[in-house]
Amino acid sequence: MSPTNRTVVVTGIGATTPLGGDAASTWEGLIAGKSGVKPLEQDWAADQAVRIAAPVAVEPTEVIPRPQARRLDRSAQFALIAAQEAWKDAGFEAKAGEDPNVDPDRLGAVVASGIGGVTTLLDQYDVLKEKGVRRVSPHTVPMLMPNGPSANVGLLVGARAGVHTPVSACASGAEAIGYAIEMIRTGRADVVVAGGTEAAIHPLPIAAFGNMMAMSKNNDDPQGASRPYDVARDGFVLGEGAGVIVLESAEHAAKRGARVYAEAVGQGISADAHDIVQPEPEGRGISQALQNLLDRNDLDPAEIVHVNAHATSTPAGDIAELKALRKVFGDDADHMAVSATKSMTGHLLGGAGGVETVATVLALYHRVAPPTINVENLDPEAEANADVIRGEARKLPVEGRIAALNDSFGFGGHNVVLAFRSV
Numbered sequence: 001m002s003p004t005n006r007t008v009v010v011t012g013i014g015a016t017t018p019l020g021g022d023a024a025s026t027w028e029g030l031i032a033g034k035s036g037v038k039p040l041e042q043d044w045a046a047d048q049a050v051r052i053a054a055p056v057a058v059e060p061t062e063v064i065p066r067p068q069a070r071r072l073d074r075s076a077q078f079a080l081i082a083a084q085e086a087w088k089d090a091g092f093e094a095k096a097g098e099d100p101n102v103d104p105d106r107l108g109a110v111v112a113s114g115i116g117g118v119t120t121l122l123d124q125y126d127v128l129k130e131k132g133v134r135r136v137s138p139h140t141v142p143m144l145m146p147n148g149p150s151a152n153v154g155l156l157v158g159a160r161a162g163v164h165t166p167v168s169a170c171a172s173g174a175e176a177i178g179y180a181i182e183m184i185r186t187g188r189a190d191v192v193v194a195g196g197t198e199a200a201i202h203p204l205p206i207a208a209f210g211n212m213m214a215m216s217k218n219n220d221d222p223q224g225a226s227r228p229y230d231v232a233r234d235g236f237v238l239g240e241g242a243g244v245i246v247l248e249s250a251e252h253a254a255k256r257g258a259r260v261y262a263e264a265v266g267q268g269i270s271a272d273a274h275d276i277v278q279p280e281p282e283g284r285g286i287s288q289a290l291q292n293l294l295d296r297n298d299l300d301p302a303e304i305v306h307v308n309a310h311a312t313s314t315p316a317g318d319i320a321e322l323k324a325l326r327k328v329f330g331d332d333a334d335h336m337a338v339s340a341t342k343s344m345t346g347h348l349l350g351g352a353g354g355v356e357t358v359a360t361v362l363a364l365y366h367r368v369a370p371p372t373i374n375v376e377n378l379d380p381e382a383e384a385n386a387d388v389i390r391g392e393a394r395k396l397p398v399e400g401r402i403a404a405l406n407d408s409f410g411f412g413g414h415n416v417v418l419a420f421r422s423v
Helices: 023-032 043-047 074-089 118-131 140-144 148-157 169-185 203-211 250-255 284-296 315-335 349-366 380-385
Strands: 008-016 107-112 162-164 191-198 241-249 262-271 304-308 337-339 403-410 414-421
Touching: 008 023, 008 074, 008 169, 008 250, 008 349, 023 074, 023 349, 043 203, 074 107, 074 118, 074 148, 074 191, 074 241, 074 349, 107 148, 107 169, 107 349, 118 140, 118 203, 140 148, 148 162, 148 191, 162 169, 169 191, 169 241, 169 262, 169 349, 169 403, 169 414, 191 349, 241 250, 241 349, 262 284, 262 349, 284 315, 284 403, 284 414, 304 315, 304 349, 315 337, 315 380, 315 403, 349 403, 349 414
Parallel strands: 107 162, 107 191, 304 337, 304 403
Antiparallel strands: 008 241, 008 262, 191 241, 262 414, 403 414
16 A cells, blocks of 8 residues: 555544543543533632633542643643553653664654643733733743643653644644654654643633623523534633543554554545634535545545534524535435534533543444433424434444544634544
């Protein structure tokens, strides 16, 4: 097989999310239909119109030594925790150069964030105003820069083939994984650590999203606030955390006897060219990304049995995505079981594609798909266009090869669709 068309596989997964401090507990929460949304308890939340969010279940300082944590933005802390888990899960015992199973010159890292070190930036500006110039941390710039998480993951594993940071709002994590797949396919790397992270539960982002009417204000029912496809949906709930996977060429994974979760089939990308925040209402850009996925990759629509939808719980976006699936796949969409896991984790912005890729890969590996919770009254347009999993997790076909999609879309009109297949 030529180095420009190599098969790519997933050999490691890691996560820290509102449902758990690792991939296993996150998966357990997803399958159980557990919500990670809570009331905000910080003093600053009292004046906010939105007083709910989905914070991580395990604080990073319980995992990372405090001296190290003080030099990292919260988004980088999440990325390191997820990357450490994924790296170990893939069977690597040490960083590249120390582990004989990986060459540092053939190892990459691609970790995205939609907003980056926003908490560091805003907190250190408060320090500057309140305490003066000399009290500003000398670590501020490396902490706030959007490539900070990826750079720190690259240092963690010893990556020298390239360290990259796509920034495409809520599509960032998925775009990072798509970029990583292409790094391996084209021969730039044999192994890439990839995913997304976000830490934006802070008064300014909460106020800004709230004022633009993008977030749910269902403060009296936090766990029921994120309700994709329900007629009463009124916006997303902000979450935080990270999801990271280890990707390898199939040849490299086989040579070292690695356990393989799934094949990473490829990506489809497009842009709406419609509005900076509003999705194109008929899902034309999404349709183009889906068609791009089919045109550029060896994927039979009949294989696709599951879709981890972007589905943020916004009135317009949820339906546009399902219309696109129906437009591209036609009757094949009838056998695609759709999960909206943001109903449980909230919306992790640039981290969403990473966490939802972990969920998609595990759905194929275990052949069971998570439910969409809080759908009390299914939107008729959703019912007409898709098979939305509600109430309980659903078993996927147990025989033969099956495939699944992970959709991610972001402000600016960014559309990224990732495809994975069982092995």
